[in-house]
Amino acid sequence: xxxxxxxxxxxxxxxxxxxxxxxxxxxxxxxxxxxxxxxxxxxxxxxxxxxxxxxxxxxxxxxxxxxxxxxxxxxxxxxxxxxxxxxxxxxxxxxxxxxxxxxxxxxxxxxxxxxxxxxxxxxxxxxxxxxxxxxxxxxxxxxxxxxxxxxxxxxxxxxxxxxxxxxxxxxxxxxxxxxxxxxxxxxxxxxxxxxxxxxxxxxxxxxxxxxxxxxxxxxxxxxxxxxxxxxxxxxxxxxxxxxxxxxxxxxxxxxxxxxxxxxxxxxxxxxxxxxxxxxxxxxxxxxxxxxxx
Amino acid sequence: xxxxxxxxxxxxxxxxxxxxxxxxxxxxxxxxxxxxxxxxxxxxxxxxxxxxxxxxxxxxxxxxxxxxxxxxxxxxxxxxxxxxxxxxxxxxxxxxxxxxxxxxxxxxxxxxxxxxxxxxxxxxxxxxxxxxxxxxxxxxxxxxxxxxxxxxxxxxxxxxxxxxxxxxxxxxxxxxxxxxxxxxxxxxxxxxxxxxxxxxxxxxxxxxxxxxxxxxxxxxxxxxxxxxxxxxxxxxxxxxxxxxxxxxxxxxxxxxxxxxxxxxxxxxxxxxxxxxxxxxxxxxxxxxxxxxxxxxxxxxxx
Numbered sequence: 001x002x003x004x005x006x007x008x009x010x011x012x013x014x015x016x017x018x019x020x021x022x023x024x025x026x027x028x029x030x031x032x033x034x035x036x037x038x039x040x041x042x043x044x045x046x047x048x049x050x051x052x053x054x055x056x057x058x059x060x061x062x063x064x065x066x067x068x069x070x071x072x073x074x075x076x077x078x079x080x081x082x083x084x085x086x087x088x089x090x091x092x093x094x095x096x097x098x099x100x101x102x103x104x105x106x107x108x109x110x111x112x113x114x115x116x117x118x119x120x121x122x123x124x125x126x127x128x129x130x131x132x133x134x135x136x137x138x139x140x141x142x143x144x145x146x147x148x149x150x151x152x153x154x155x156x157x158x159x160x161x162x163x164x165x166x167x168x169x170x171x172x173x174x175x176x177x178x179x180x181x182x183x184x185x186x187x188x189x190x191x192x193x194x195x196x197x198x199x200x201x202x203x204x205x206x207x208x209x210x211x212x213x214x215x216x217x218x219x220x221x222x223x224x225x226x227x228x229x230x231x232x233x234x235x236x237x238x239x240x241x242x243x244x245x246x247x248x249x250x251x252x253x254x255x256x257x258x259x260x261x262x263x264x265x266x267x268x269x270x271x272x273x274x275x276x277x278x279x280x281x282x283x284x285x286x287x288x289x290x291x292x293x
Numbered sequence: 294x295x296x297x298x299x300x301x302x303x304x305x306x307x308x309x310x311x312x313x314x315x316x317x318x319x320x321x322x323x324x325x326x327x328x329x330x331x332x333x334x335x336x337x338x339x340x341x342x343x344x345x346x347x348x349x350x351x352x353x354x355x356x357x358x359x360x361x362x363x364x365x366x367x368x369x370x371x372x373x374x375x376x377x378x379x380x381x382x383x384x385x386x387x388x389x390x391x392x393x394x395x396x397x398x399x400x401x402x403x404x405x406x407x408x409x410x411x412x413x414x415x416x417x418x419x420x421x422x423x424x425x426x427x428x429x430x431x432x433x434x435x436x437x438x439x440x441x442x443x444x445x446x447x448x449x450x451x452x453x454x455x456x457x458x459x460x461x462x463x464x465x466x467x468x469x470x471x472x473x474x475x476x477x478x479x480x481x482x483x484x485x486x487x488x489x490x491x492x493x494x495x496x497x498x499x500x501x502x503x504x505x506x507x508x509x510x511x512x513x514x515x516x517x518x519x520x521x522x523x524x525x526x527x528x529x530x531x532x533x534x535x536x537x538x539x540x541x542x543x544x545x546x547x548x549x550x551x552x553x554x555x556x557x558x559x560x561x562x563x564x565x566x567x568x569x570x571x572x573x574x575x576x577x578x579x580x581x582x583x584x585x586x587x588x589x590x591x592x593x594x595x
Contacts, residue, residue: 009497016394023388024407027469030422033433037425045431052433096315099308106302111316118323120522121576124568125551126561127329131322149318180307209415212529216556227417234421235534257431264421271413 031268038062038261045257061262071263073222074229077141081225082207085145089203090196092149093158098184100155101162102170119152125216132217143217144210144225151206154199161195162188208271230267234260333566339559346562353566362550363567369456370546373532374524376460382520384464385471386513390505392472393479408469416466420534423462424449449537455544459532471516478512479505514592522579525571547571 032052037045038061039054049055065071099105100112128147137143165188173183189196211227218224302309333353335346357363388408395401411419426432427448435445448454482504490500529548536544547567555564579594587593 012497013394013396016391017400020391020395020404024404027407027411027465029433030426030465033426034422037431048430048436048439050431051436092315092318095311096318099312102305102308104301104305105308105312106298111312114319114324118319118327120579121327121572122526123323123326124330124333124565124572126555126565126568127326127332128322129556130329130561131326135321146318147322149322150315155315180305180311184311205413209417211415211417212533212552216552227415230415230417230421231534234417235424257425257428260421261425264418264425268414268418272410275410275413 034261034264037258038265040258042258058258061258062266064259065262065266070221070224071226071229071233071266074224074226077223078208078210078226081141081144081210082204085148085207086200086204088145089149089151089154090200093151093155093199094184094189094192094196096150097155097158098162098188101159103167115152115155129216138217139220139223141223144207144213147213147217148206151203154202158192158195158199161192165191205271226267230263233263330565330569332562333569335562337562337565339561349562353562354570356563357566357570365542366545366547366550369543370525370527373456373459373546374527376456377463377527378520378524380460381464381467382517384468386475386509388468389472389475389479390501392476393505405469405472408472410469411466412470414466416530416534419462419466419531423458423535427458449535450539452540452543455535455540458535459544462535463531474512474516475509478509482508510590511592514586514590515594518579518582518586518594521582522575524575524578526575 029052033050036052036054037050039057039059040050041056041058041060044050044055100108102108105111132138132143132147135146137146169187170183173187178186209227210225211231214225214228218228329343332343332346334348334350335343336349336352337343337346392401392404395404414422426434429435429445429447429450434448439445446454448458486504487500490504495503525547527546527548529552532544532546533549533552536549551564551567554560583593583595
């Protein structure tokens, strides 16, 4: 295409680029600010000297965060619910999405409507809490896994993925004598790796970030997942904190700002590390899933 | 006929068995709580349960509308949602259109990578970052204001900024991510349309108005209807992490209020009534918006 770019067009493209760079800066400068403070001495932070570069470089904030044993425990709880929760999510979602993708299933429309209805008319909080309580799940990690086993949205995405798999393939597998379970696990799921990876990431990020469910269902401090622990450390150190912890007393005695910022960095790095590797993959899967059907 | 259907069900019984755990999940964790909403018509007592508690009809709902608290929280919920729809909904469309104009692939990819990033951070982390950058003594926003001779502002310490902070932090987190679906729709537009428009003498603005936006319209309407359906469901987490005793009056919404009054103060029936109110309003808005959209633009969810 040899379309001559007019002067107005060039000016537009340049302005467009400038605005986009500004937007990117708005997205990234807060991180740089937090990073700079996490490496700065408390004196420098308190005097308001730290913007985007560390002042009086120190690693004290990090060594302090890593010394606090309870944050490691919370990391452990969160890793557990992320790994097992995500696996459970994927199996549960696939095992409902697969039958719903098959035209042979009578009552498919009714079941789909049932799922859709829960997206529009969500169950109120207290009755949900009462169900979890009556099942005896309060104060267990299972309360963070079972009640969120299937996301209706992800179910629809996975179903439309399954529907793209040629019917002939399933038919011929059945001719070969495979049962439905083996068709699902040996034919359909291996063909759906992009969808599984994408939804797996959605579910994993959900579990990693889980906050509200933990606030509702977990009272036992030793089972606090990372986000609840972070909330204590970052947002309001004197609201629900355990006043006997080392963290709490040091927070009161010294400037907490640098420690808070180091905590934010420590909790953010795992997510940011996996992000670039998976970005292209999940965007591809996300688009396929959302645009078909 | 029925026996034929039964035979068909029997033939594919394995499919039903596979579906069973998933169906059980929806019944146990979605439909039983929806049925459990009947406690909104009771004076629910933890020890007597649903079967033993006294029925009080619409008393909880009457109580709801009489509370000045309720009206304040309704106002907060409506305003925050309204701002979020006006600003939070349009920003990704504009950003996607702008990104679509970038022809340098490397620059485009770098910008995209940066703007998607905040989506993966939890609200707790985001509140930590925002509280940090907005801090009156140590935050970069006030450093910046000080450069221009403006006194430091304690943004989270008073009522006047809390709604802006809630909506703004949400936009910071989600705008980039929400562009994905629009960029996908934009990538699907046939380039020949633009070439033909060029030959007909249409400039870029006319092309945007006549080709790009109409192509995006179904996607825009679909996402808009979904958001309208969740109008009062703003989400507990993104508000709770910013609330403190100084900004609560303007910041509290239904979701945070239901948690506080319901779970922490055990007002089970009353807050369930609020939950039902929320869902019913959402349903009415969705059906209404869907109807209007189908009549005017021809797009609808169902």
